[in-house]
């Protein structure tokens with residue numbers, strides 16, 4: 235009888251949670267207010283739920299509370315409005331986690347120097363939750379990680395004090411698929427995959443995301459949900475690796491890889507275009523497949539496609555440097571002593587994220603060979619380039635003319651490319667920005 239009563243009251247706390255989510259009176263905690271966590275927190279708050287954001291970075295906490303956005307996809311006006319109505323606030327006061335009904339973890343998952351998973355951020359977020367875990371809470375991990383993390387790493391931490399998953403609290407994994415800078419597919423419109431540790435966990439997590447996301451895709455386990463994300467990003471990394479290899483081949487064969495891709499993509503089935511570039515960057519594509527390769531290695535399996543794509547993608551910055559070197563040689567100039575202007579430090583178009591951007595490796599290799607490197611990036615006013623603080627230079631005719639070579643590494647929308655083409659004496663276009671030109675001057679070279 236006593237045990238029966240206890241069981242009823244325990245599952246009642248999760249029933250209560252479901253009611254609070256449906257009524258939008260649930261309080262949502264988001265740990266990690268970066269490119270993933272901030273847009274998510276904003277969507278829940280816009281939907282009328284009260285959101286507490288947790289971060290260790292005081293400038294980000296201040297940004298949220300003062301309505302100053304640091305993520306281009308999130309307008310400051312939204313933050314001002316949500317702070318005013320007290321729907322969204324941020325702090326580093328982790329004790330407040332116990333007041334949250336649902337907690338979503340959006341902390342970084344980088345690689346260590348050894349290129350193995352760095353789980354320290356997930357561990358510290360998990361520990362902060364475990365310290366104040368109570369009945370009736372739903373915890374969701376969103377950080378991209380290897381299959382097994384939710385069940386093997388987070389679950390034991392949360393159950394350590396005797397609470398039981400699926401009965402006292404719920405735990406799920408739901409990969410984040412946001413594409414920063416993409417205005418067509420956004421947090422609300424990108425379908426969300428959700429896997430729970432138990433069926434109750436899955437139902438609650440699906441219910442939570444259904445408040446803000448149009449299509450929620452339930453899968454049978456947290457491991458499947460973790461693997462879905464790694465399949466998606468491994469697919470990208472491998473295909474980019476393949477097309478980078480095709481670009482290197484086309485260079486040897488004297489073919490224009492861009493023309494080849496344009497023609498190939500007219501096939502209405504069985505082909506999907508990927509494009510070569512100066513290398514891959516950002517927090518996801520270079521790192522995520524390595525999480526999978528690591529986990530596979532633990533099980534005695536060698537992930538050959540991943541390793542090969544990683545090698546190819548990492549060879550691209552050196553190919554770019556060699557391309558500049560050859561082009562300068564063709565004009566009887568040496569790389570040593572030349573001034574090289576790099577356009578675009580961010581790892582991709584229209585974002586301010588420079589994490590793992592190949593531009594840094596290119597800048598370093600150029601300066602190691604004696605070049606003077608400057609950069610222009612409308613999204614990155616200052617950066618640490620080759621160990622020194624550098625400022626984005628203005629793209630004036632003078633600046634363009636005095637550079638021995640200008641290299642477009644990232645094709646942000648808000649750059650005056652006509653001016654660049656008019657004034658640069660030698661221009662390397664690694665993104666095929668000038669694809670529509672009918673006549674290409676000899677001083678314009680492509681990847």
Ligand SMILES: NC(=O)c1ccc[n+]([C@@H]2O[C@H](COP(=O)([O-])OP(=O)(O)OC[C@H]3O[C@@H](n4cnc5c(N)ncnc54)[C@H](O)[C@@H]3O)[C@@H](O)[C@H]2O)c1
Pocket residue numbers: 265266267268269270271288289290291294340341342343355358359376377378379410411412413414517518
């Ligand atoms: N950036 C993307 O495009 C993208 C897309 C999909 C998935 N992801 C994944 O989402 C996760 C987060 O990525 P991001 O780009 O938002 O990272 P980010 O670095 O922009 O944001 C992470 C935030 O977490 C904070 N943080 C770190 N440890 C913390 C802790 N213990 N407690 C509280 N806050 C902590 C950091 O200060 C930072 O503000 C990663 O696993 C990433 O792979 C990222």
